[in-house]
Amino acid sequence: MLFGHSISTTTDDDPLHFILNNQTEWDITIAACRLLFYVAIMTFLLMIVALIVKLLKSFDEEDSSPASGQVRVATETNRLLPKEVVQFSYGTCEGEDDDEESGKCSSNASGDLYDGKICVICYDQQRNCFFIPCGHCATCHICAKRIVELESKTCPVCRRYIHKVRKLFIP
Incomplete structure (x- = not known):
């Protein structure tokens, strides 16, 4: 060893x-x-x-x-709005000078509030946008942006979550 x-x-x-x-x-x-x-x-x-x-x-x-330089291709053949121009006067009494004195103008203006043409939030402007995904057209673009950016982000009609707001261009 x-x-x-x-x-x-x-x-x-x-x-x-x-x-x-x-x-x-x-x-x-x-x-x-x-x-x-x-x-x-x-x-x-x-x-x-x-x-x-x-x-x-x-x-x-x-x-x-x-605006980023890309051109979008239309995927649908049917238009959302008709080609002909339709003039609307929302809540006004244009051309009805004799009706202003009789009081018919005010009742007509209040009737316009409930016929689906005026924003359901502010009652000032016409409805000119819709919500995605539900598709409801109930507000003006200003009120819709306020709902999406500041408030609850839910549709005022069906209470579904709003992903986007798209503006309608009414000619």
């Missing part, structure tokens, strides 16, 4: 060496399978995130304004 230490060696025929060698090979195989599984799951999750980002970008491109 050199310095009081002993060295023991095992041979390939020793059963302890065979068990230890097989256990380390088994551990390496399990670790490799786990690593491969984790990489596959992470790749799958990254593909899902990339798909969601792609969909969000496509929705964002649809909302971009025409």
Whole structure:
């Protein structure tokens, strides 16, 4: 014995060496399978995130304004409004000077409030916008913007959540 230490060696025929060698090979195989599984799951999750980002970008491109240089293509063949110009006088007595004295003008103006032409919020301007997704046209654009930006963001008619407000251009 050199310095009081002993060295023991095992041979390939020793059963302890065979068990230890097989256990380390088994551990390496399990670790490799786990690593491969984790990489596959992470790749799958990254593909899902990339798909969601792609969909969000496509929705964002649809909302971009025409001022950015892109021309929008009309997808519908039917117009929302007719081609002919229809003149409306909302809540006014234009051209009815003789009716002002008789009081018919005031009753006519109050009738216009309930016939679906005047904003249901301010009763000042005509209805000129609609809400997405419900499609209700109940307010003027100023009141609709105020509802969406400052208040509850719900439609005053059906109480659904408002995603956007679109303005109607009435000729």
